[in-house]
Amino acid sequence: MKYIVRIDRSSIKKNPDAGRTMFPMPGCWMPDGKGGMTRGVNMVYQMQPDPNYLAKNAYCEVTCAFCSSKFSHKDLEEDREYIYPDEDYYYIDNICPKCGQRDCCEIEYEKFDQKTGKVIEVK
Numbered sequence: 001m002k003y004i005v006r007i008d009r010s011s012i013k014k015n016p017d018a019g020r021t022m023f024p025m026p027g028c029w030m031p032d033g034k035g036g037m038t039r040g041v042n043m044v045y046q047m048q049p050d051p052n053y054l055a056k057n058a059y060c061e062v063t064c065a066f067c068s069s070k071f072s073h074k075d076l077e078e079d080r081e082y083i084y085p086d087e088d089y090y091y092i093d094n095i096c097p098k099c100g101q102r103d104c105c106e107i108e109y110e111k112f113d114q115k116t117g118k119v120i121e122v123k
């Protein structure tokens with residue numbers, strides 16, 4: 001059984017920081033020239049500009065294929081597992097919070113077009 005996590009249409013809003021490629025972050029302490037200390041600001045650059053639109057996922061109840069527990073998709077857990085010590089790891093997705101089985105359900109997330117803010121329907 002495949003579940004579709006839909007986008008909450010009413011939550012879609014324009015991102016006030018759309019297209020932003022840098023943002024200020026508190027930096028190190030330095031003298032403020034008046035005998036005290038003040039915090040400097042570092043500009044942090046990012047490769048990927050901030051998206052045009054923001055949205056939240058709607059609630060989606062899923063059922064574990066192994067233990068039949070019902071819970072929100074947000075309760076699903078993920079983990080990283082090492083293939084060999086000190087080597088690559090891979091993600092284990094959709095772990096049941098009740099019985100701990102991996103891939104306990106199949107989920108597809110609805111997406112939306114960042115240019116128009118319109119949801120791309122999942123069929």
Ligand SMILES: [Zn+2]
Pocket residue numbers: 064065066067068069096097098099100101104
């Ligand atoms: Zn389970």
